[in-house]
Amino acid sequence: MSDSYTLHIPNNGEKSILNVFDFDNTLFRSPIPNPKLWDSSLLGPLTAFQQINNGWWHDIRSLQLGEEVENSMWEGWWIEDVVSKVRQSMEDPQSLTVLLTGRVRDIFEDQILRMVASKGLIFDLVILKYPIHYDQVRLSGEESHSTTSFKKSIVEGIITQNPSIKHVHMWEDRPTHVLKFREAIAEMIACGRIQNGSVIQVLDPPSYMPESVEKRTVFDMVNEHNSFAEDWLKVNFNKQLPAGAQIPKKIELNTHVKYTGVFFSQDITDFILDRYLPLLTNDVNISHWTVSADHVTMCLFRCPEPMLDKSGGIGALVYVKVLAIGQYENRVWALKVGEVSMPDENTECCDNIPTNTQESCANIGHLVSNNPIPHITVVYDQTQGAKANESNLITDWRDLPPSKQHILGGTIQEKIITGIKKAPSPPPPTKAAVSLGTLIKQHYPEIKGPEIGKMVKFVQLRMSESGITNSKDNEDRITTLIVTAPAME
Numbered sequence: 001m002s003d004s005y006t007l008h009i010p011n012n013g014e015k016s017i018l019n020v021f022d023f024d025n026t027l028f029r030s031p032i033p034n035p036k037l038w039d040s041s042l043l044g045p046l047t048a049f050q051q052i053n054n055g056w057w058h059d060i061r062s063l064q065l066g067e068e069v070e071n072s073m074w075e076g077w078w079i080e081d082v083v084s085k086v087r088q089s090m091e092d093p094q095s096l097t098v099l100l101t102g103r104v105r106d107i108f109e110d111q112i113l114r115m116v117a118s119k120g121l122i123f124d125l126v127i128l129k130y131p132i133h134y135d136q137v138r139l140s141g142e143e144s145h146s147t148t149s150f151k152k153s154i155v156e157g158i159i160t161q162n163p164s165i166k167h168v169h170m171w172e173d174r175p176t177h178v179l180k181f182r183e184a185i186a187e188m189i190a191c192g193r194i195q196n197g198s199v200i201q202v203l204d205p206p207s208y209m210p211e212s213v214e215k216r217t218v219f220d221m222v223n224e225h226n227s228f229a230e231d232w233l234k235v236n237f238n239k240q241l242p243a244g245a246q247i248p249k250k251i252e253l254n255t256h257v258k259y260t261g262v263f264f265s266q267d268i269t270d271f272i273l274d275r276y277l278p279l280l281t282n283d284v285n286i287s288h289w290t291v292s293a294d295h296v297t298m299c300l301f302r303c304p305e306p307m308l309d310k311s312g313g314i315g316a317l318v319y320v321k322v323l324a325i326g327q328y329e330n331r332v333w334a335l336k337v338g339e340v341s342m343p344d345e346n347t348e349c350c351d352n353i354p355t356n357t358q359e360s361c362a363n364i365g366h367l368v369s370n371n372p373i374p375h376i377t378v379v380y381d382q383t384q385g386a387k388a389n390e391s392n393l394i395t396d397w398r399d400l401p402p403s404k405q406h407i408l409g410g411t412i413q414e415k416i417i418t419g420i421k422k423a424p425s426p427p428p429p430t431k432a433a434v435s436l437g438t439l440i441k442q443h444y445p446e447i448k449g450p451e452i453g454k455m456v457k458f459v460q461l462r463m464s465e466s467g468i469t470n471s472k473d474n475e476d477r478i479t480t481l482i483v484t485a486p487a488m489e
């Protein structure tokens with residue numbers, strides 16, 4: 001189907017158009033570690049190069065989404081708009097269709113070829129990045145593996161070896177890459193190598209693995225990293241390493257409460273999206289936005305006891321009524337909510353809400369929130385860099401008519417996430433303003449090594465007994481202790 005190693009297409013006639021497709025998050029929704037499961041202390045090292053193993057983007061497991069997803073041929077994981085551009089390109093005799101990715105060839109080639117074949121995509125070329133000698137890079141810290149430089153050199157190589165190409169189009173998701181490729185194409189046009197070209201930016205919200213798959217993947221990665229770090233240090237502990245060497249460090253995970261809130265079931269989240277998305281999509285295209293709609297935040301971290309007591313505690317059922325809809329700078333949409341008492345049978349509300357049952361009567365809580373306006377963040381545009389908590393900046397609230405003021409029921413829960421346990425910080429350096437060893441040598445020039453050590457210990461003991469701290473102000477008192485000390489045997 002493809003030739004990964006030569007850029008020349010000898011038998012395909014005189015093609016005039018080069019279409020280059022990136023893989024991750026351009027053609028395929030490659031998952032990233034989910035910030036709902038891991039805190040930033042772990043997310044950063046997981047995705048960075050060679051901090052935990054060789055890093056997420058160099059680990060085959062980052063594309064292994066579990067049997068169920070693979071059996072479905074990754075259904076729902078393809079970015080269909082781009083898939084149809086690939087198909088158009090495949091069918092156009094004038095177009096050369098290329099998949100070009102910064103994923104490393106020896107790790108990912110089989111997997112990526114299998115994935116695109118399952119989708120019926122046929123590329124003239126599938127080009128992955130050259131293999132990286134990970135151990136060497138770790139020891140030297142020197143090798144550069146810039147994906148943009150790699151891709152630019154490949155595109156230039158294809159054009160040089162296929163002079164019939166006059167038009168270059170690239171599909172790419174990362175804004176910094178889009179800018180660099182636009183510059184590169186402008187240069188190729190300016191120097192007359194091609195007639196025109198474009199870089200089409202693909203916007204798609206981040207995707208995450210099924211939760212159980214992701215947890216297993218990350219825990220396995222961390223365990224492997226820790227074994228690797230231990231073995232690596234045994235082998236390399238006495239080597240002189242250059243300053244840039246990436247020394248693997250063992251890590252320990254711990255969990256903590258990210259925030260406490262009123263959490264909704266998936267049914268209620270679906271209800272929210274069904275009833276309220278149509279109200280905010282009139283003139284905004286939110287197809288690539290990130291959906292939340294699953295909780296009302298009460299407080300960051302674990303709620304203080306008095307607040308939790310006031311709310312009814314963990315597990316309490318809280319009813320809220322949707323009062324208004326609001327947005328902030330076209331980046332985030334939210335629903336303002338207020339507490340209501342338990343709905344009666346005549347109240348119009350989500351069908352899935354438990355109503356006046358014995359069970360729900362048992363532990364009815366109250367909506368208590370540190371946010372000035374308690375709300376449900378519904379959607380936000382991560383492709384613009386928006387964060388869910390920007391909903392706290394909303395001042396543009398539009399009241400809803402009573403017919404749209406639905407009542408929703410959720411339970412108070414803590415959102416637990418996993419991060420890296422911090423190493424205990426070293427004790428602050430004591431300000432040893434007086435060097436006991438130096439003072440001792442001044443007054444007893446005849447005594448040597450072990451005797452000085454004994455004298456230091458003795459003086460420290462006497463200082464401690466007398467409440468004398470080691471500071472310049474106490475130098476005279478310390479000197480007195482030294483000159484009055486008995487001879488050290």
Ligand SMILES: [Mg+2]
Nearest residue numbers: 022024025173
């Ligand atoms: Mg990409």
